[in-house]
Amino acid sequence: MFKSAVYSEPFLNELHSKPIEKPTPHKSIPSTLIRKKPLDLPNLDETQIIRHFHHLSQMNFGVDTGIYPLGSCTMKYNPRINEVISNWDKFSCIHPYQDESTVQGTLQMMYELEQMLKEITGMYAFSLQPAAGAHGEFLGMILTKQYHTSKNESDRINVIVPDTAHGTNPASASMAGYNVIELPSTKDGAVDVDVLEKTINDKTACFMLTNPNTLGIFESDIDEIARIVHDAGSLLYYDGANMNAIMGKARPGDMGFDIVHLNLHKTFATPHGGGGPGSGPVGVGKKLEQFLPIPRVIKKKENYHLSNDFKESIGKIKQFYGNVSVLLKAYCYITLMGGNGLKEASEVAVLNANYMKEKILQKGSYELPFRSLRKHEFVLSCESLLKKKGIRAMDIAKHLLDNGVHPPTVYFPLIVKEALMIEPTETESKYDLDCYIETLCKIADEDTEKIKDSPYNTPVRRVNEVDATKKPVLTWNQI
């Protein structure tokens, strides 16, 4: 039994507001600049505000609410201790331009975090500056440019991505000015080495890949792929969104990747915050090190410094040094888990995924396209359900909501029809996995009408997203 809380919560500006006072600003402000129209914000009391957001919060599903196996997103439990530590004034109330002697603790944390990430990925150096995965990708593309330019090969204008790639990969590449070439996968769901070999050439700047890929399949030909890419003078980029599958088992650096981004808000348990802040550190091989953003944290004797002393650096990709509280949480997480714990996390993440996959397949309602052994996630197709009963992946997602669990990612990767992409992570118990499996399979047997009309137990019924785009209403004033 599950029902979400429902409140018909008014907008903040519909709550009772105290009268707005007339502006009485200082005379010395130039009259062209002084605010004339009064500000238009409600004047509320704490009680009203607390209740408003309290009600809204109860109409929102988080990892704390229940299992959240959103494929590719690695929604694992966010340890509470990390929230506490990152909230200490000593960490959160410091200014980026404070004298270095007064921020040695944070600089040490950043320095050591880089060392940890280097060890985990096998890369040569790291930048902690990017604010998210896509931001890391963009930095990666800028580094790629700088690298080829430094070798007088600015005519490398293409970036290759597999057809299973996450949308940010092509978007980042083209934002950096590259042409994006899409590589079709084999029937096994992996990179087609032959096609890659044919596609790649001296116009190729980079091949972007995640391994395991977004089907959860490990690219076993990775050695061969790396050889082909490097032989063509191209770089090989690693989208680290799937790093949770292989910590302590294999390292992108060892696989031949030149650039790596990690999603700390995925693999390293920092909360996703309903959409951020995230952090997407970028690691590179030795040949790219000199291009990394400044400042970089360096250690001299026992002291840490922010150094701008890197002449070939691409400069900055974000103001200051990254989303530091997210870095801190990831640092705490790695400290808590240790090398042994991270390995165990990957092992159980993979075990959980394969366990679910097998159990679901046994029941026969969903198909698994492509190769069988998966890493930390797997993509089902419900195409046959669509054919048989007219039920779509989205319908299944919505009815899962009625059961108090979060649906998988749907319709991604694009090459799978009616895709359900499931990533349980290692922080779910067998009990919750079993419940999920049962629920998912039961839905397949349910009455089509019932499923089409779902969800029922959420704060609202099926949301009409199409109407939202027709005449977009984005603010109170547009209602």
Added chain:
Amino acid sequence: MFKSAVYSEPFLNELHSKPIEKPTPHKSIPSTLIRKKPLDLPNLDETQIIRHFHHLSQMNFGVDTGIYPLGSCTMKYNPRINEVISNWDKFSCIHPYQDESTVQGTLQMMYELEQMLKEITGMYAFSLQPAAGAHGEFLGMILTKQYHTSKNESDRINVIVPDTAHGTNPASASMAGYNVIELPSTKDGAVDVDVLEKTINDKTACFMLTNPNTLGIFESDIDEIARIVHDAGSLLYYDGANMNAIMGKARPGDMGFDIVHLNLHKTFATPHGGGGPGSGPVGVGKKLEQFLPIPRVIKKKENYHLSNDFKESIGKIKQFYGNVSVLLKAYCYITLMGGNGLKEASEVAVLNANYMKEKILQKGSYELPFRSLRKHEFVLSCESLLKKKGIRAMDIAKHLLDNGVHPPTVYFPLIVKEALMIEPTETESKYDLDCYIETLCKIADEDTEKIKDSPYNTPVRRVNEVDATKKPVLTWNQI
């Protein structure tokens, strides 16, 4: 529209537990004492625990959920800043036997809080030791005893309480060994001065009263009452649960009360915590000061000390010095509000109550027994609804729950039939008061069957409290 969240949440010991390890305790523990049976607690993971309590929390109503006008309980908004401050390690992680030089901040806070409470109540000295209102009452009774004993009047064995008194008053008196004599109220709902005069005598140790009383009526004859009580050689005790009505308007000390307890978790906005921790400081007049519990915080020059140097003290009523974090929150609250703010709080608390009372009476479904002008709360009767439609106060309470608001106190004070005791407090907005009024009055017009079957929108339907007492099940093992 309101519906509470519903989760069919298993017990903690029904969740998947890791195996219980065999005890391997130290050999040097005497064999008669060493634990033989393994402990019987589930071994869970953080994720499971967080979700469990997350689900439970959403099935609980607090002030943050909505208006909570529980008469006598003063459920006002609990400022968040107080939670933050009391959570600072500097306040919460200190040992009661630390060297005084290392806890000067907390001692100063306690000392100053006593000064503040003295000013607010007009009393001569305070003890912060009691953990709750009833605990303060009990201390008050012990002080009463000590006082009379010191005057060789140990034969004062009776304590008088009005029939409107809160249950803790007679309970505390009798726990201290007193006979309790109940005083009937006048038809106005006030103390019957004549009957009091007749009842009181040289066997009377104390008269316990709250003012305004539990009907929300100010005892305007308080001067006369105090005179009578003191003339009889008795003490006059003030139950401070209703202090929220009169801050900055009148003081129990000025009314002639000898002993006062305050409920910091009512008047001074410290959260009630689902049942505590509370704090019930006791203030006394000069003639009782020497009996107060030890240690007391004293100030010498600029330093604060815990002094046991009070020979006539009754000793201790609780280990250490009281629920210090609650004291700290109250201290913050008084600092935030200031003298002017506390007065405003009482004024608006009284305004809100009278506003609600008038508006409700205008609609005619409920009656107001006794005198009209109320302080911060008022007691309605729905006796006529019972007669007309068979609807009881409890039914109304339950149906209010369906509307996302908390019901008033019901069936108290005992002298009002089908009592609904409403205390809105000053932290509610007019908007919320108006909604509440409307809801309450609409319920009176609803179909009896529907109301009798309520609530509908809560996590469970009407709870059978009678069956719970038949064969009480208090633990997992008793299920």
Added chain:
Amino acid sequence: MKFIPNSPLKKQMLKEISLSSIDELFLDIPKSIQINHLDLPDGKSQMETEKHLRILANKNKDCNELLLFTGGGIKPHYIPAVVKSITSRSEFFTAYTPYQSEASQGFLKAMFEYQSMIASITGMDIANCSLYDGATAIGEAALMATRITKKKTFLIPSNLSSEKKSVLMNYGQGADLTIKEFTYDKKTGCINIKNLEKIIDEQCSAVYLEIPNVFGILEKNIDTIETLVHNNNSLLIIGIDPLALGVIQSPGDLGADIVIGEGRNLGNPMDFGGSSLGLFACKSKYIRQMPGRLIGLTHDADENEAFCMTLQTREQHIRRGRATSNICTNEGLCSLAAVSYLSLLGANGLQKLSEENFEKGQYLKEQIIKIDGFSEVFNGIHFNEFVIQSEKNVKEINKKLLKSNIQGGFLLESWFPSLKNTFLFGVTENHTKEDINRFIKVIKGVSNV
């Protein structure tokens, strides 16, 4: 004015109820006692308040800055962040006592689980959902024993802390209890059973003892005592430190009728002695004589599982002057912290924690008595507190320790004048090996001078 949304609406609201001023609302207060203002400063902003409180806070030294080895039943323990995260769910902490069960199922179920866990670790049938603290729990237990046995003499160890004794005296006086003391063995620190045998008589309602006792000693001969007490038709009441229950036999298995204890250790901060939690468990048959609130399992109108406060007829709001206790507001949120804490530990965690506390207790003591001029006072087996005698002046030693930001032992002489120059030391899982070693080094230094 902050926290008062209707401040700007006073006129309008007054008008709607046909009044013209706030003063009219206070006409029932006689002029003679009306006041016009409070002699307190005006309200401060949140920012100012925070800054002011920070100044106060900085006059304290917390246990991260001050290494504490002070016994007395309260010590720094590690509290996992999850505990606070649960207790700061505002649905919980801004709720009142769960009078309306339908709107309080969450808290009620948590309290039911708390009762279950307390019953489980103490080995008793049932537990209530909190009293004020461990000391008042002794008082309530004494009164309950008298209600059950109709006898009025309550026996306690002479080495009960004077704070607890004082609380007990105050609780006992209303019921006219006679409180008598039995002595302890000067060698072992355990109960002097001979003396207990001598003192116990037919008026004895109950015998109270503690495991570990005030000296940190784990009583040896409970079976003898248990037989003695029960043969006398008295009750056996045991006071415990719940964190010891991972290594020691549960009081239930030892034959206790009532178990009490201070539960602050279960996930609540030291709070300068606040945030207390009175544990209270007993045998089923005494249920109707119990003090405090009980949460029971029942069902709703649809026959689904539901919880409510039960046996309220024992309580003050129903039974008034004849209630089993006057307690109303209890320590609810501290109980919630306790059930969260216990579920985080689990059986395995509690066991390990007990072991660690036991072992660190042994280790620290061994290190201290190696130092010249310090000796063990009692040879009974102790848990995480213990008594040490010093040849030098203990006050002076503590003063010097403080200069190194170490808070030394509690000076037992203030409770037991005969125990001159003795420290009560305490240590927990929260002290690292380095902490302990630092302490030893420093105390060696200051006591050599």
Added chain:
Amino acid sequence: MKFIPNSPLKKQMLKEISLSSIDELFLDIPKSIQINHLDLPDGKSQMETEKHLRILANKNKDCNELLLFTGGGIKPHYIPAVVKSITSRSEFFTAYTPYQSEASQGFLKAMFEYQSMIASITGMDIANCSLYDGATAIGEAALMATRITKKKTFLIPSNLSSEKKSVLMNYGQGADLTIKEFTYDKKTGCINIKNLEKIIDEQCSAVYLEIPNVFGILEKNIDTIETLVHNNNSLLIIGIDPLALGVIQSPGDLGADIVIGEGRNLGNPMDFGGSSLGLFACKSKYIRQMPGRLIGLTHDADENEAFCMTLQTREQHIRRGRATSNICTNEGLCSLAAVSYLSLLGANGLQKLSEENFEKGQYLKEQIIKIDGFSEVFNGIHFNEFVIQSEKNVKEINKKLLKSNIQGGFLLESWFPSLKNTFLFGVTENHTKEDINRFIKVIKGVSNV
């Protein structure tokens, strides 16, 4: 292993899916690249981790210990406790991007309110629900201007901070933007309009300017500039500090087409430069060229109010290589802090806050220039930051201030080599009068020596 409930169940689960070892799950990884362990320490307990982090923390000085008067667009502001209390509701902070709208109505509605408030204070039609930070927002705005105007020259003030310039350069290079600078008036610190007139040409997609600018100066002649820019068929992009909007005209009223800004100030901590929030608002007509996520109002199947992400066809997960931006994860929780913060302030609060910041800025500057050897560099009206020239060595002064636990001004020379021996000072509502006076006393002392 902590956070991995199935650790003890591995064997059982493997068996259920007919595998015999974990290794079998990793057979698809070529042996050649398999590793056996990570060269990192083993996991620490939560207690150990906390103790370790406390050691690190103690190597920092926070802004309660260190009085900061450092400008640069980031300064200590007071954050009411309610903000954190809202953002730490775990339903919010443990959620992903709201892909499933039915299960995300709470966050979606809050983001809709955030958009509404940002649109309202900036005076623009619409706002998105965050970009990474103020600097990347300039980059995104530049790209958007090119998409709208199909022109490729982007004009910026020569006194844009070198950090922001660098970010902009990196964002611009993919679209082959030419970035040109117009100078500022050396006397006022305002834009040199003559120079701007000279530089602007038909290739100009947009002119970017900041209010207040990097020197803290409030630009005087926006109307002239606005006319100039729009007559040139270019866009006007204004960068703002939202906390100034209580006193100054909204950019919308000034004729801006796009408004960006750093929103950290709205309820987020300094976080050593993290916890950033890229504000982004614009005119309705440009909606389809906007970067970032947009939350729209719509209805559900029962025609009730509902919210969802909208116009997703602009975004990378739909449009991939042709998206308006690559942004996916944004700064959601920082936006939630911002909407909470703005609702706590309300119109009245924001206005007062702006005034206070403005006035403290004036006061501090006046006090400083009274001191011998310090003078104001620009005579334009400034907000809460300002530039001061020193006759003595600024580095030395800062070093000495640090000894009194004061962090002095930012040394502008590191961004603008021509501004030798200048400080960029900043002050906010968080600085009390006493703080300021203490600072003045100390700086007077150290600069006299």
